[in-house]
Amino acid sequence: MRITTPRWAPGTGATRAVALEVLIHGPLSRSEVARRLDLSPGSLTRLSTPLLDMGVLVDAGEQIDGKVGRPVQLLDIVPGSKRFIGMKLTADTVLGVTTDLRGNVLASQSRALPGRQPERVADTIAELATALSAGTPEVTAIGVGIGGLVDEHGFVRSAPFLEWSDVPLGQLIEARAGIPAIVANDLAAYTEYEHWFGAGSGLDRFAVVTLGAGIGFGLLIHDEIVTNDEYGIGLIGHWPLDPFGPVCSEGHRGCAKAVLTDTAISLAVSQAIGRPTSYAEALDLAMAEEPAARRVVDDAGRSLGRLLAAIANLTLPERVVIGGEGVRLAEVAAEAIAEGVRSHRDARTRPIPLTIRSGENIEWCRGAAVVAIQAFVLGSRDED
Numbered sequence: 001m002r003i004t005t006p007r008w009a010p011g012t013g014a015t016r017a018v019a020l021e022v023l024i025h026g027p028l029s030r031s032e033v034a035r036r037l038d039l040s041p042g043s044l045t046r047l048s049t050p051l052l053d054m055g056v057l058v059d060a061g062e063q064i065d066g067k068v069g070r071p072v073q074l075l076d077i078v079p080g081s082k083r084f085i086g087m088k089l090t091a092d093t094v095l096g097v098t099t100d101l102r103g104n105v106l107a108s109q110s111r112a113l114p115g116r117q118p119e120r121v122a123d124t125i126a127e128l129a130t131a132l133s134a135g136t137p138e139v140t141a142i143g144v145g146i147g148g149l150v151d152e153h154g155f156v157r158s159a160p161f162l163e164w165s166d167v168p169l170g171q172l173i174e175a176r177a178g179i180p181a182i183v184a185n186d187l188a189a190y191t192e193y194e195h196w197f198g199a200g201s202g203l204d205r206f207a208v209v210t211l212g213a214g215i216g217f218g219l220l221i222h223d224e225i226v227t228n229d230e231y232g233i234g235l236i237g238h239w240p241l242d243p244f245g246p247v248c249s250e251g252h253r254g255c256a257k258a259v260l261t262d263t264a265i266s267l268a269v270s271q272a273i274g275r276p277t278s279y280a281e282a283l284d285l286a287m288a289e290e291p292a293a294r295r296v297v298d299d300a301g302r303s304l305g306r307l308l309a310a311i312a313n314l315t316l317p318e319r320v321v322i323g324g325e326g327v328r329l330a331e332v333a334a335e336a337i338a339e340g341v342r343s344h345r346d347a348r349t350r351p352i353p354l355t356i357r358s359g360e361n362i363e364w365c366r367g368a369a370v371v372a373i374q375a376f377v378l379g380s381r382d383e384d
């Protein structure tokens with residue numbers, strides 16, 4: 001038996017649209033909410049009054065409006081009125097955060113996994129959830145991000161890094177934690193954070209690229225993440241980038257996995273300098289202008305530039321967010337990346353606006369929390 005996620009008070013329809021606009025973009029003046037949703041002042045009053053009565057919206061003080069030169073009343077939600085947990089599952093650790101209703105991180109903790117058996121992993125997730133819940137208001141839902149194929153029922157179809165197939169993870173967590181659990185592909189969750197509360201908020205089209213043990217790609221178009229039941233395979237991983245690059249496990253020469261992952265870069269630098277180096281050290285050597293390391297890292301940078309150019313040429317994003325634990329490549333190889341972009345874009349194009357994230361694991365957890373927040377705020381799709 002699954003536990004039903006509680007629903008946000010505004011329910012459905014136009015009232016929810018008002019609450020949602022203020023949640024995602026607030027605090028906002030009444031006139032700004034009306035303009036954004038194309039409502040008359042009278043309609044907005046009719047829709048916002050019950051929300052104010054329910055306490056979903058609050059008057060959040062005044063702000064001087066530059067255009068009219070007088071104070072305007074702001075509407076806001078109360079972010080601290082709800083608590084959510086977001087977790088990221090790696091091969092040996094589970095990291096977790098508590099957040100408010102806007103995905104702001106309030107606390108974080110992690111636990112080592114005792115093994116990869118699904119029941120033991122679910123035990124550890126439930127323990128971590130208990131620890132994170134201690135002393136906080138009641139937690140509304142847990143979101144768990146996992147690198148793999150996940151269906152809408154929290155069923156993990158495959159997660160190669162844990163050697164899992166067909167694991168009912170959402171159900172296993174709920175049976176132990178007693179809190180609704182939403183399991184999602186980690187990259188989709190990360191993209192949803194940027195969509196609602198991050199660099200993509202308010203944009204019509206944006207893309208996310210993550211660097212690290214794998215290469216991730218998320219795309220949002222017209223307020224919707226582009227996804228299907230194959231999304232969690234990590235399809236960008238075998239995108240061809242360097243015709244002279246090394247070969248991946250599937251036999252592709254110079255695909256994203258073969259040239260851009262942290263393993264690919266550390267391996268190439270290790271071979272070039274004749275001793276084993278970690279990813280961090282490979283980037284340090286490039287920064288110190290060690291010639292062989294610099295050449296490998298710049299090759300990877302040009303490949304990343306080529307990938308960004310392809311994304312920009314095919315999907316016309318207004319912004320591209322680069323994150324993931326390997327994101328330091330974007331800084332160390334910045335010039336090579338720019339060169340890779342330029343050589344694969346029309347000369348008349350504008351530079352691609354980029355946001356480079358810190359790459360901390362907490363960003364993945366925050367994404368997972370946002371998936372739980374969305375389940376609370378939007379409900380499941382079949383309810384609409």
Ligand SMILES: [Zn+2]
Pocket residue numbers: 237238239248249250251252255256257258
């Ligand atoms: Zn490949």
